Each structure stands twice: as C-alpha cells, then as structure tokens.
Amino acid sequence: MATRTQLSDATALDLPEAPRWRTLRLLLSKKIAVVCILVLVVFYGAAILAPWVAPADPNEQEFTVEAARAGPSAEHWFGTDQLGRDLLSRVIYAARTTVLFTVAVVITGGLFLGLGLGLLAGYRGGWVDNAIMRLGEILSGVPVFFLMLIIRAAYRERTNDLAFWLKENTFLGADAPPLVAFVIITGVAVPFVWVGLARIVRSQVLAIREQEFVLAAEAMGISTPRLLIRHILPGVMPIYLVGLSASMAGFAFVELGLSWLGLGVDPSTPSFGSMINAAGGVRTFEAFPHLLSSPPSPSSSSSSPGTCSAMPLLTSSNRARTGAEPAQAVTGESRILDLRRHGGPVKVTLERLPESRVQLEIEVEPDRLERSLDAAYKRLVPTLKIPGFRPGKAPRPIVERMVGRERLLHEALDALVPAVYSEAIESEEVEPVADPELEILETEPVRFKVTVPVRPTVTLGDYETIRIAPEPVEVTDEMFDEQMELIRRRFATIAPVERGAQWDDILTADINGTVDDATFVQDEDVEFPLREDQRLLLPDLAEQFLGMEAESEKTVELPVPEDFPEQFANKTASITITLKAVKEEELPDEDDDLAQQVNAEEFETIDDLHERVRNDLQETLQRQADEAYRLKVVDELVGLSEIEYPQVLLDREIDELIRESHGSDVRAYQAHLAQIGKTTDEFREMYRDPAYQRLSRSLVLGELTNVEGIDVTEDEIGEQVEKMLEPLGEQAESMRTMFESDRGSASIRNSLLTDKTLARLQEIASAEPEEEEAE
Template identity: 35%
Template sequence: MKITQDDVVDRQTTLHIELEDDDLAPYLDRSYRKLAQQVSIPGFRKGKAPRRVVESFVGRESLIHDSLDDMLPDITQRAITNQDIEAAGTPNVELVEFDPVTVKATVPLVPEVDLGAYKDIRVDETPVEITTDDVDGKLGELQDQASSWEPVEREVAAGDMTTMDVKGHVEDDYILNNEDAVYVVDSESALPFAGFADQLVGMEVGVEKEFTLKVPDDHTDNRFAGQDVHISVTVKDLKERLRPELDDEFAKTVGDGHDTLAELRESTEQEMTTQAEEAQASQYRESVLDALVAGGTFEVPPMLIDHEVEHMVDRRDRFVERLEVSMDDYLRYTGKSDDEMKVEMREHAMERFTRSYALSNLAEAESLEIPDEEIDERIKELEAAREEQKDAPEDQSDVDLNSEAARVSIRESLLVSKSLDRLVSIAKGEETAEEPKAGDVAPEEGGDTDNAES
C-alpha cells in the first residue's frame, strides 16, 4: 500500500492510497466467494467455479465494486494508523481509480484549541433573592389552580373565561375562524394577537364587535406577517373565576397539607428558593463555559461541522415525516427557509463542538481523570434509577451499563461534569491546586522554585 499525504489545511488532510495486489487479495477473495454463489456460469454449479473463471465472467471491476463496503473503511483506517494521524471523525472516502486501485480519503483532524488565560476567568454570581411579592404570586397561582368557574351576567372583565365565535382575515385570507373558542381574558397574553384581550374587556354577551389589530412581524406565516388583521368577535358565554380564600383551611388542601397559612408560606418560600438556586447554579455554569469559549481560539475541521449538519437535517426530516406534513408547510410554520435553517444548524454545530473541545482541553490542562470507582458508583446509581422505572414506557433495561461502550460514555459524561466543576471553582476565584501532602517541604525564600507552583 502506497500512501501520500497532503498538507494540513483547516485541520484536514487528504490521503492518497494506492493499493497493491496483496492489499486487494483478501477483499477480492471474499467478493469472489459471494458472487460465485449468485451467478450462473455455464459448465459450473453455483459456488464451484474457480475464481479466475468468475472474475473473467463478471469482470474485475465488479469484484472490486462488490468489495468496496468492506475494503474502503479498512484500508482507510490502516492508512490513518500508518500515518500516525489523530482523526476526529469519519473521513470522506472515494474510489478515484480502478487500475491501480486508488483511494482518496479526506480526514478531519482533532481541532486545534488554545484556551488562553483560562485561569484568569472570573464571573460574578447573581445572588438569589425571593421577595414577599414572589411568594404572594406563587400562592396566587395555587389559588388559581384550586379555583372554579361560575357563570356570570355582566360585561366581560379581565380574568374572565369566555366562549366565543371569532373570525379574522387579512384581505381575502382567513387567519382565524373558530366557533365556540374558549379564551381566558389576559391582557398580558399576545395570543392570538397583541391587544386582543383588551378589545374583549367591556363587551356584552351576544353582541358582535369588530376591530383591527396588527399581525406581528415574526408571525409563522410570512404571508400575514406585519399585515392588518380584521377581526369580528361574538361572546356567547361568560364565566368568572372564584378563588378560594387564602387562609388556614386553604393551606390544608395544598400538597401534603399544611396546618396553617404561615406554614404554607414558609414551605413555598423554601421551595422557590431551592428552585431559584438550582436555576442560578445552572445559569452560572453556562456563563463560565461561555467565558471559557470566548477567551479561547478554536480551529475546527469544516468536515466535522458538515457531518453534524447532515445529521441535524436528517433528524429534522424524520421529525417532519412523523408530523405527516409537507416540508413546505413545515418551513412556512417556522417562518424560515431551508437555507436559513441550515445556517442556524451550522451555528449550533459549531457551538457544540467548541464547547465540547473547550471542556476536554480543560480536563487535560487540569489533569482531571475519572477513576473506575467513580464509574462503578455512577452505574449503581443508574441501576437503582432503572429499577424504580422498570415499568416505564421508555424502559431501557436491556442496555448493559457495564459494557465497554457504556462505561466510556459514562466516563465522558462524568469528565464533562468534573471539568465544569473545576471551571466554576476557577471563575469564583476559589483555590483549585492540590493541598500539600504530608512531608512536603515548602522552598525557602530565595531558594529553588522550579517545582513550586501555586
């Protein structure tokens, strides 16, 4: 096998691989044995014709073509290993000649990453504060959930539930056409259009009202975006919300029950604080990761991005197929063209790769590792969770968590988490260096400091 390698450009390199007869022999032999069972050659029973006869009958190119699926990945991997290349993804491989058999393989290399002065990253934390108004608002939501709707005879007021017939058209095209539509009058809602709820306030049951609103510029159907929509509404039924009193009796009905309203308020505040702290911690991790990426430089092979976009397009197409809608209708609903969606996919792919390689390089720079004991512990946790959910519809109990592939996946997941933990410590200005071991002696002032790193 003769290999020549082009220069590395954009973290990609191309291998030109010329195969000799000894390289081809095992693949052509397998192809011969398969074809010998399939073709009928005069004078021979199937599978009994010698290779030279089969090759003469079907042609050498047919044998080569039949062997490509096995041959191309094998010889490409051999060439990559031979050239000591650290590939970051699947190569693009093509057969360029039959005589001699020559293969061209373009290989994406591991991205070039420079994290810059990542130890200088500092990100301020946003303190979590739950106010009395926040708690009151949550208690109001609990009241709403426990409320009932009762018919009322009066004009429509904010907060009411209406049943209505509503039509809306932009020129000759109807954008709304619903009978007996149920709608809660919420002035903060932008549905179906901003200002719709305000137009209902003061209406009388059974009296039609006509008005005009503006379709938002980002409407999912480009035909209507930014246009005037002419609306007619007839309220047919009206109900008001009856909320329970916010007292001790109400507190006893919430969750597992609370003896007093004060206890409900306290537990609500604790729950909101916990949720806010978890959300803040998650947002902080995102912020420090953004800072890490922003301070680094990344040279990612275009092939990696191209392949990821292809996967994303495939997932999108299968999703649309499951929806049983045409691609044109789906694109019209999203308000984007196919090209615009692919541009967004490319941006998302680049973001995913830069984040992933930023964390993997951080782990290497900080000498972070995942010992087998941590993987074993995580497997125990996953098995316990699986046992609790074994009757769930999406049960995955057939996955062997101790398989090599599963352990590799778990190790990668744990390493990402550990890398983020270290990055958070750095961003908070916390000490990340290991504590001195017993017996270690600090260098004297003015002495040898070669091994004294803070």
Template identity: 30%
Template sequence: MVNFWRDSLARWIGQHKVKVSSEQRPSREALLSVELDSSEVEPFLERAYKQLVPKLNIAGFRKGKAPRRIVEQMYGREYLANEALDFLLPEVTSKALEMESIEMAAFPSISLERLDPIKYTATVPLKPIVDLGDYASLRVPKERVRVSKGQIEDVLKRISNEIAPWEPVDGLPAYEDLLNLDVHGWVYNEEHGHDHDIINDKATDLVPREGSKVPVPGFSAELIKLKTGVETKFDIEVPSDFENSELAGLTAHFVATLHSVKRRIPAEIDDELAKGVGEGFENLDSLKLQIKNDLEAQESLNVDARHKEEAINQLLASATIEVSPIIIDHELDHYLEEFRDAMQSGRMTIEHYQRYLTWAGKSQEEIRNEARPAAEERVNRGLVLREFIEKESIEITDDELEGEIEKMALEAGSESKQVRAMFKELGSKDSLRRVMVERKAVDQIAELALTEGSAVTAKPKRARAKTTKPTNKVSKATKRTGK
C-alpha cells in the same frame, strides 16, 4: 466474507503500485491523493459484478447467471465501476491512510476526479488539538441565593387568583376573562377556490390573552370588544411572516356572538386563604414560609446552573482549539437532523420553536449558515470537556453507574422494571456512563472556579443554562382542595 475481502485488499495493496500521496493542511486536515490504473481496479469490478448479477434479469440467461462480459456489454463498464465505489473508496482510503500513517478523526470528504481508471482525493479531518491553558486559575464568582418579599407576594397573588371561582360580570370583557361564545373564522383559499375554516365552534369557552397569536395575531384583541348578545363581524389581516404558512398574508374573516363573561375575583390574602391551599396551612405566615423555602430551592438550582454554565463558557473562552471544518459540518448535519426529527415528532422545545420561526421561508444554504455557530459551539464544548476529563482522569466507577441506574428505576415508579431492563444492554450502560462522566466534569470545573467568599449578588455576564424545576410544595400549594 468481509474478512476475506479485507485480507485480499491488504495483499493486493502490497502487490500493486497504488499511487498514494498526502500533505498536511493548517486546518487540522490532510489531503490524500489516490490513483489506481485499470488493472488495479479489476478485483473491485469483479466483486461489484458478483454483487449485481443476482439482481439482473437478462434475456437468454437465468437470473444471476449472465457472464460478466454480457453485463458490461448491456450496462457498460462504468455501471460496475460506480457500484464498486461503494466499497472501493472506504477500503482503499483506509489502507492508504495506514500507509501514510494518518489517523483520521471523522469520515473524510472524497472528491472523485476520474472514474476509469479511478483517481480521487480525500480530505481527511485529523484529531483536533485542544489547549485548555491555565485552567487551574479559572475563577467565576457565584451569586447568592436571594428571594425578595415581592417574589413571595407574586406567588400569593397567583395562588389567590387560581383558587378564585369564576364569577359572572357585566360589561365588556377583558383579557384573562372566561368568554362563552359562538365563533366562526375562515380564509379564502385561492389555490383551491373555496373557504378554509380556521375555527367554527358553538357555545365554546375561550380566554383572550394579551399578545396571543391563536388562532391568528389580533384575535384576542377583537374578542374583548364584543358585546353580549350581539353578532359581530370583524376581519384580521394576517402578517405575511406568520408561522402558519397556510394563513400568512391572508385576510381572516370572523363572525362571533358573545353569550356570557366570567371573571376571577381574587380571594383576600389572609389566614383563610392559607387554610384552603393544598393540604392546608395553619396561617398566612406558615404559607409564606413554605413559599419562601420553595423559591429558595428553585433559585438555588438556577444559581448553580448559571454558575456551571459561566464556568464552562470561561473555560471555552480561554481554550485554544484547532478543529477541521469537516467535523463542524458533520455536527451541523446532526444538529439539523435533530431539528427535523423534533419538528416531525412534535417534541419541540422552546429553542426548536424559536429556530422554526427564524428559519421559516429561508433556503437550505441560509439555514445552514445560521445554524453553523450553534454546531461549532457544540463541537468546541465537547472537545473542551473531553480534554478536561482526560487531563483530570475523571471516571465513573461501576458502583456509581449501578447506583445511578437504581436511582432512575426508583424515580420511574411503576416502570422501574423496564428501566432496569433497558440498562442491561452494554451500549445503554456505556451511554449513561459517558453522560455521568461529563456531568462530573462540569461539577468539577464549577468547583474549581469557585473560590472562598466568591458568592456575589451580581449576575454573570452569560447565563444560558436551561434549568429544571424542582419538585416543591409551591406547586402543591396552588392546587385547589375542592372548596
């Protein structure tokens, strides 16, 4: 049926005088003007009628049997015209673009000027133009991987603190102590006319941390003022810009009774400490060596990621890109949709959380304006990578693709079968292939930018890459052995 209507449309376009004109715009857009008279809209109205009539209940006629003239009398011609727009606009626009030899890069923005007879304009985004410039001369120095004695000592102190037992202490508590207390906190909800609990626990364990905002800013600072065995009341004025809108600007009331305070007494950093870490080390020097190796492995990943990011940034800075604002708008819609999905699903990254704090209380227009630079950067980055991939003819072979799938399956452990099954679908393989091609392109750009002897100790000007922690023995070393 779809092919029938497309063929009919092609014959109809050829047989009728559809007024089509176009003009190029400097922002990589074409303005397409289309005008149809009443007789030319007729086939679409008939099609709309046939789609609508089975859904209509009209007195005196069986469902779906009312003649078109009766439908138009009851609902009006505009009712059918509005329904016809859903398929008329994309189909006529597609054919008009073909007539004008215009290749669109994304869905056009359509402005309806008149409904009957139909007249509209379509702003069509054209394929972006990307000039990478002299990318072969791109040079980005790479940092040397360095681990200081201070970094090793910091890890040793952390390990010493983490394996230390909690010991009871007298006097006032401090940040990072383990407090056992009764605590009740609430705010008065004027809208509902009653108190709303923030926290209400008996003999609960809490660790006050400096700068913590849980459950409200300043709560931890009040906890370290508590005296053992004394019921203490305190109020906290919650800032009006606090991220929890239900508490922002209100006065939080608390009653707390401290029962006990425990504190970690760090163990001595010596051979005995080393023997009790992870699976055990022969002495402190062997533990230090393992820490140094793990820190170097982590730092190597970070250095590589920063170098790749800086190479991409410099390639972006040297490229000339012409792209339609409509394409940016489409990416902006996608970017904000991703943010909303992350909020609703609870899968928020640090970036999402920072965006949430920044956008709280702002209008949709303000949010779109603030998010636009991020969407524009994503578009430009994708365009530059695709242009580089095309120029360098970067591809992923079937063997490379299957090898990556097998690697992912092995890393999935008990779920390896599900991973292999997922990639039996052609769409999933195509998606993974695109990711691998882009990854190979980034690696090639970084390699191109790296010259012999270019490793330096200075940090790059821009280092925005998100790095992933490697699996290393430092994390294992911080686990207690049950002592």
C-alpha cells in the same frame, strides 16, 4: 350592537367556503391525486371486501396437471399456482393480509404511541421528553426484522402448540393458527413503529408551541388536551401523515419478508411473501411471465424497512473523550514505509493540512502492482468465455488482449488502493473520522493522493484563571405575590354577573376570524380569564371584550403581527366575538384555611405555605441560574482555547440538530422544507451557528475531562439508574433492562461525565480569593 342572529342573517350569503370542502375541491382538481385515490380505493376496497370480491376460495385446490400453473383464462383471470389455486383470489386475500398487518401495526404503534408520545414529549419537555427520546434512541438501534425473525424461529413450536390448543379448545377453531401468528408478529412490531413518528411529531410541536397563537391560547387558560387537539395537532398532521404512510410501506416489507421465509402468517393464510416462496421465486417468473401481471401491493413501494444507521462521531460531549491524540503528521516528509508484511514497499508522503486533515501521497512499487494485476486476472478469468480455452484456463496475455489492459488495471486498483490506504494510515497511526477524498494521480506506476479528516485538536487556554462571579438569585416580593395569587386562583369561586366584562373576569365566548377569506381562528365555547397583562391571540384583542355583556356580539378589524405564518402575517384579520357568559372570580383570603385547602397534611398555617412557596421559587431560580452560569463558563473556556476540527464534523453536527428537531424521515423533511419555502442549503445554514456552538463546547469539555482525569464509577452509574427509575412507578422494572444495557449505560456514563466536568469548571470559575490562597 348587532346581535348574533342579526349578524348571521346579514352574512349568510357571504360565508367563506369551509376549509374541508376547499381542501377536497383542490385535491380533486389534481389529476394525479384523483388517480392515486382511485388506486388506493380499488386496492384497499378489494382487500377489505375480499370475501365478496374474490372469485374463488383462495385455498381451493384442483389436483390435475392441467390446472397447475395454468395461464390466464376466463375462469382464472391471473391463472393458477402450482396447486391449481386461483391466483386472483390469492392476490386479493394476500392484499388483505398486508393491509390488516400494516394497519394494525401503524394504527396501534403509529397513531396511539407515535402521535401521543410525540405530542407529550414536544409539549411537556423536561424529563418526560428526555425519557421518551432516550427510549426511542435505544429502540431505533434494534434490527426489527431480525428480531421478529429470531422470535418466530425460536418460539415456533410453542406458538404452534398454542395455536393447536386454541383450535381444539376454544370457539376460534380453524381461525386460531392464523390469528396467533398475526398477533405475534404484530405485537413485536408495534413497540418499534412509534420511534420515527414520535420524533417527527415532537419536532413539529417544538416549532409550533412557541408561536403566538399557542401562547395566546395558554394565556386564555385553555386546557392542555384542548390546546393539543384544537391548536397544535392541526399543524402536526400534514408532516405526520407523510411519515405514517412511509411506515406502512416499510412494515409491509417486513410482513412480506417473514412470509417469504416461512415465518410470517400461518401458511393457510395467503400472503405475498408465501406466494413468492411457494412459486419458486424469480425463476418461476422467468418460466411463467404471465404471473407478473398480478397487481402491485403496498409492499411494492419504493420504501424499504432495511435501514443503515451509524452513530455520528463527536456530536456531544461524550464524543471527544476517547483520550486518543490526533496524528502528528510530518509535513513534507517522504520515506519508504515498512509494509512488506502486507505485500510490498509503498512510498508515502504525509502532510498535515488545516482543519484537522492529513494528506497522504502514496506510490506503490511496480512489483506490488504486478502482483495485484495477477490477482485481478485470476478473479476475472473464470467469468469470461474465451473460444479455444476451457473456463478459467485462458492465459493472462490472452485475457488482457480480450478485455484490455485498462479494465484489468481498474480491477486491480479496486482492491489495491483500499488495501494500501489502510496499511498507510495504520502504520502512521492516523485515525480518520470520516471517509477520505481520493484522487488518482497516475496508474502506472500507481500514485494516488488521499485527504483524510482526522480527530480535532484542542488546546485549552489557561482555564485555571477563569473567574466569573455567579449572579445571586433572590425571590422578590413580586415573584412571591404572583405565585400566591396563582394558588388563590386555583381555589377561587366563580359566579355569573350581569354587567360588562372587566379585567380578571372569566369569559365564555366564540371567537371566529378570517384573513382574506381564509380561516384564521375558529374557537367555540372557549372559556378564559381576561387578564390585563396577557396577550390574547392578537394585540388589542383582549381590550375588545371590556364592557361587553353576555349574549352580545361585535366584529373588529385587527392587524396580524409579522411573527405569524406567512399566509396571515402583516395582514388584517376580521374577528367576530360572541360573548356568551361573564363570570366574576372571587379569590379566597390568604389565611390558614387556604393553606389547608392546598394540602391539609403538609400545611397547618399560611406561614407554612409561604415558606414552601419561597423555597420552591428559590430552588427554581437557582437551578436556572446554575444552568446559565455553566454555559457562560464553558463559552469563556471556548474563547480561551484553540480548536481545529474537520468541516465534516460540523456538517454532522448540523445533521444531528436537524434530525433531533425534525426526525430522520426524508420525505417528511422535504415536506417541511416545502412548507416553509426554503432550500436544503438555506435550511442547513440556519443551524450552522448553533451546531458550531454545540460542537466547540463539546470538544473543549471533552479535552477538559481528559486533562482533569475525570471518570465515573459503576456505583455512580447504578445510583443514577435508580434515580431515573424512581419516578416511573410500575414501568420501572421494564425500563431497567434498557437503562442497564451497554448502550443505556454508556449514555448515562457520558451524561454523568458531562455533569462532573461542568461541576469542576464551575468550581474553578467561582473560586473565592481565600480558596485560591488555600490551594
């Protein structure tokens, strides 16, 4: 058997190129990548080295007429501003302000909070994941820019007083005002930057943690921190870095906007926003175009911090509980609606279509159109310059000849069609769940057709007849013995042995492998138990350790299963094993001493421990069985019911599933599609069946809630809040405000409604014959 030294000597010239050097080489081979790196190096280098790079003091003023807003010259490359200050120096220092702010916010909130909470939520799951994601949902609804605006405006005098006191009474001196402003806006921004990044990280962790190499690492007994850092984090970083860069650009806009309004960093600190404000905005650039030659900042990214968010309709069980009945349109009926109070009669034909859609064909009477044309003329005429007439005084026939009747008609329809549509759906009590599809049939007279997605219709089957017997759960001896063995292993003694490795030994080894010269696995000094019933990274790899002694080495060729990443799947891996230590695990006896080792205050005898283990196993099995039973009963109700819904709701449900799994960052989503080699349509199709299942369950549960008259009281919501706060310890009070907010209370209410409805359905389905007769 080759020793480690011999193998190293034999393969010294054949080692594959290290991944980091290969990545760097590939990166530098792309011209666009090199250009981007150079731009970033120049910009960030100038920002970081501003005191040494800037040609002048950015706040030094020249009080002469000639010096104010001077053009570019040998002395001032970018010219000067209205106070005679050197613009190049101010641009460099403004870049420094932007870089410091974005780095402080994104590193603090994005790296520590975003990455940390995302890893924790994705890997731990359960109530940890639920608490982090619900907190993220609450924070995502807060308009960060306006919150910072309000705080800076409301507490400006107090912060100025604090800055003045620090300036006069501490070593900070003149640095106190800019430092206070910087800390305040950074501190407000940090709690919000992590939300989107944590979702991205969580979605990647959820995708990675079920892969075989992670399961194998868990089976090897690798600690959770090592597992997250060495095995999961590398797969998360590419997508995470894309989201991180987008966040930096977005928060650069936040700093720019606050400074432009005079509420950002201290006025003595140069920033792009305050420079634009002081220069007079766009009008200054029109008068002094040379100022546009200043280099771009990170805030010139195409990303924007302003986001438009909307709560999707009917994508969980609470979305179908409004109690409103869908519009019952009369098919093919044509009549004059009484809409005179809105401006004139309108002829409407309603027709109910499949998939919960209503089609309205609307014809506007000529008098109504004429009034709309006249209103359009009055809006249009002030914008026109017509020879021989004062602005806004040209008569309509002249305007119509000049711009054309088609333009005037178009202007009228832009206001008339939405108004008439709103009047029609209000009169007929049609409740749209999405924007309508519009088709203009004629313009004179105005006749158009709209197809409106409306609320789903759910006709429940005879759910009172559902009978599904719950499957009993039982803690078997095998389950109990397995749990007790895990407890004994927690308190086992481990000692080195001088023999070949056997099952259940604890091994320390280096495991390195390649597939087609690409690194497949690279674990150094990994310690793991050698279990006969657990897979170790690859099938048959665990068997290769049997009989090996400490300080021995071997290389084996093993096939890679098809469930590995495409780069490695169905290929052969060359695995080099260097066994460093073999230790024997000696389990303690299953007696009273073991029980007291576990918890001396709770367990006096081994019987006490046995009872606790059996009870815990029983509770776990029962909880899992209840969840599976409830889903089975709901699916039975779905099968009995007739559900009709607009396609847009299914599309929204798909969007919601993708957003939950992969976050809402578009660039990160596109990067993920490229990574897995799928188009958007192909990727969405993967979520169609799960989305339909969740939507149909949601709709029937919502209808059952209404039919059964199930509701939740404020006391029940309060009790649930206290239950959720109990495990949070010191953070409980800070979380209470969020849980008790309108949005938090609504979320808790909907969750309780779901639980109550499921409990009622379970009660019906599991009713015994004696109970039925009693009813």
